Amino acid sequence: MSKDNKLNHIGFIMDGNGRWATSRGLTRTQGHKEGLKALENLIKVLAEDSSVKQASFYCFSTENWSRPALEVKTIMGLLKDFLQNDIQKLWENSIEVKIKGDLSEKSPFDNNLRSLLLAVNDKKLEEPKLIVNLCINYGGRDEIIRATKTLIAKGLEVTEENLESEILQADLPLDLVVRTSGEQRLSNFLLWQSAYAEFIFTDYHWPDINAEKYAELKDSFFNRDRRFGKV
Numbered sequence: 001m002s003k004d005n006k007l008n009h010i011g012f013i014m015d016g017n018g019r020w021a022t023s024r025g026l027t028r029t030q031g032h033k034e035g036l037k038a039l040e041n042l043i044k045v046l047a048e049d050s051s052v053k054q055a056s057f058y059c060f061s062t063e064n065w066s067r068p069a070l071e072v073k074t075i076m077g078l079l080k081d082f083l084q085n086d087i088q089k090l091w092e093n094s095i096e097v098k099i100k101g102d103l104s105e106k107s108p109f110d111n112n113l114r115s116l117l118l119a120v121n122d123k124k125l126e127e128p129k130l131i132v133n134l135c136i137n138y139g140g141r142d143e144i145i146r147a148t149k150t151l152i153a154k155g156l157e158v159t160e161e162n163l164e165s166e167i168l169q170a171d172l173p174l175d176l177v178v179r180t181s182g183e184q185r186l187s188n189f190l191l192w193q194s195a196y197a198e199f200i201f202t203d204y205h206w207p208d209i210n211a212e213k214y215a216e217l218k219d220s221f222f223n224r225d226r227r228f229g230k231v
């Protein structure tokens with residue numbers, strides 16, 4: 001039986017690119033490339049789903065900088081390529097993209113990549129059919145700390161409302177968080193926004209996600225009993 005749940009905002013912890021690749025005798029780089037393709041395909045599917053207004057994707061955490069330098073360089077290269085060649089297609093398809101994460105001068109991006117990321121946040125669409133948040137150099141704790149510091153600097157009281165206006169920009173609360181690849185943890189993803197989210201952990205790796213698997217995730221979500229603290 002389907003419940004009256006709303007799937008306004010869905011989040012994905014895109015895990016398992018490396019394991020997907022090594023289990024096939026491929027390099028981790030190939031895993032990240034396939035992961036990016038899967039992301040682009042899934043965004044197309046989500047854009048055609050009128051129930052979903054926002055989708056957030058965990059692309060690179062504040063902790064992921066501690067990976068081997070070559071892997072970090074590869075991921076940043078793929079990101080740059082996406083921003084230079086592929087993001088335009090999303091805009092043409094009425095999909096607005098926001099980068100969530102620390103893009104300040106002290107962030108470890110090179111200057112060229114940092115300006116490409118900042119330019120994405122300047123691009124606003126009239127009536128987007130989907131808003132995609134890409135969480136890059138993102139950490140949930142870092143986001144809450146930065147928002148709190150902003151409130152203090154502005155002399156505002158630290159309340160949920162004020163914090164939300166700083167943290168979320170225009171985020172909706174997360175209704176569903178999906179993590180691929182079997183690990184059952186948040187790894188510092190959208191901590192504030194996931195307070196009342198449903199969670200699904202899948203055994204398959206990120207590059208294997210597709211329209212059919214998304215339909216299964218939705219099915220499972222719409223059968224959850226969400227109570228929000230009530231009876």
Ligand code: IPE
Pocket residue numbers: 014015016017018019020059060061064075181
């Ligand atoms: C997710 O896949 C992509 C990033 C974190 C950038 P992983 O690279 O974490 O893949 P596994 O977990 O090692 O398989």
Ligand code: IPE
Pocket residue numbers: 013014015016058059060061064183185187
């Ligand atoms: C979480 O995956 C971050 C992203 C998907 C970008 P990780 O692979 O970095 O998380 P852990 O290390 O398994 O917790």
Ligand code: MG
Pocket residue numbers: 015016
């Ligand atoms: Mg991982």
